[in-house]
Amino acid sequence: xxxxxxxxxxxxxxxxxxxxxxxxxxxxxxxxxxxxxxxxxxxxxxxxxxxxxxxxxxxxxxxxxxxxxxxxxxxxxxxxxxxxxxxxxxxxxxxxxxxxxxxxxxxxxxxxxxxxxxxxxxxxx
Numbered sequence: 001x002x003x004x005x006x007x008x009x010x011x012x013x014x015x016x017x018x019x020x021x022x023x024x025x026x027x028x029x030x031x032x033x034x035x036x037x038x039x040x041x042x043x044x045x046x047x048x049x050x051x052x053x054x055x056x057x058x059x060x061x062x063x064x065x066x067x068x069x070x071x072x073x074x075x076x077x078x079x080x081x082x083x084x085x086x087x088x089x090x091x092x093x094x095x096x097x098x099x100x101x102x103x104x105x106x107x108x109x110x111x112x113x114x115x116x117x118x119x120x121x122x123x124x125x
Contacts, residue, residue, distance in 0.1 A: 001098045002033040005061065006091050007043045008104025008125045010036065014044065014054040020125055023102060024057070035062045037090040066090055081115045088112060095120050 003023065005013075012020040027034050041063060048055060066074065066086075074089040083089070085108060092112030095101055099120045103109045106122045113120055 001100070002035055002096070003027040004091060004095050004099055004101045004120075005034065005036040005040065006101065006103035006105065006109065006125075007040050007087065009102035010040060010044045010054060011104070012125045013057045014051050016053055017125070020102065023100075023123070028060075033062060034060065035064060035094055037087060037094060038063050038065045039087045039090050043087055064090075064094055077112060077115065081112055083108065083112070092116060092118075 009020055013024070024034065041058065044054070045051065064070075070090070070093065074086060074093055077093060078084060078086070078089045088105065088108050089112060091101065091103070092109055093116075095113060095116075095118055097119050100123055101109055101113070101120050102123045102125045104125055106124055110122050113122070
């Protein structure tokens with residue numbers, strides 16, 4: 001089981017959101033892997049000097065990249081769902097059954113996860 005962070009979750013971390021902070025503490029306490037996408041980081045990263053809370057938290061998060069193979073898998077998933085958001089596609093592709101996905105965009109993420117037939121818990125942040 002893992003906690004998957006979408007852009008909304010990283011923005012919440014950067015804003016020192018207590019609820020997301022509590023989710024991260026519970027994940028750490030329970031020994032869960034916390035993951036996000038390099039594309040998610042690119043979506044929210046703007047200024048190292050102003051994003052100290054996010055920079056500190058990223059040190060403890062596994063950041064997955066999109067290489068050629070993953071890019072093709074994301075593209076195929078987007079094609080099956082007739083959607084175009086590469087970041088959402090990668091987040092959905094990273095999830096496995098039993099994972100928790102923290103997102104500010106649950107509708108699109110859940111549609112992608114349903115297409116993959118993956119049973120996850122989606123948490124609105």
